[in-house]
Amino acid sequence: MEFNKDFLDILFVQAKENPRLRQHFDLRTSAADTSQRMLNALLPGTVVPIHRHEDTTETVICLCGKLDEVIYEEVVSYRYDVKGLPHGMDAQDVLRKVTYREVQRIRLCPAEAKYGCQIPKGAWHTVEVIESSVIFEAKDGAYRQ
Template identity: 70%
Template sequence: MDFDKDFLERLFEQAIESPRLRQSFDLRTSSADSSQRILNALLSGTVVPIHRHLNTSETVICLCGKMDEVIYEESDSNKEVPSLREVQRIRLCPAEARYGCQVPMGAWHTVEVIEPSVIFEAKDGAYAPVTSENVWSYE
């Protein structure tokens, strides 16, 4: 399978039709595959909740577009109501020779899409959905 311009354009077309303004393409060979590899087309305005992966780091490579990977840490300014504070913002933009990053295991993170982008994401281990305790809640 080739990931050429036509393939990425079709992925963007599907993202436009999605209410979430993004579309993923699973690169695993089967549901039993013991790795996580996807292409993800992201449009400006998509909202990816702040989340974390407790058992794996995440490799993100930007194939096209421009976006920021935003890393947070929990703030202990008020121990009764935990909050997050931004600690790193990593610009991903191949046109600027900024190709990718590694999100550390357990780090809270999200993305902010500046221009329509396609990223390759890889994580260790078999796919497991992010659980509610690993999605940041502002309540």
């Protein structure tokens, strides 16, 4: 299989038709292949929720376009509701709030000789698409939602 301009153009057409503004192409050769390898066409405006892969690093190579891989750290804060608790607090009275603080932004753009990156295992991350892009993604292990 060859990945040429015509192939990428088809992915872009499919991404435009997809409400998520992205389209992946699975590169696994069989259902028994437990790796994750795919091409992903991403259009500006697509929203990729901040997420992480707890058991694997992720390799991202940009074939065309321009995007930022954004790495975050998780910030956890607690608020205690002590109203009416004269004898101590119950675990149900603790409010846990999770936010994310950006710690690194990695520009991927082959026209600028910025080809790819490795996202560390367990790192919270997302992608912000600047120009329509196609990336190659690889991770260990079978896909889990």
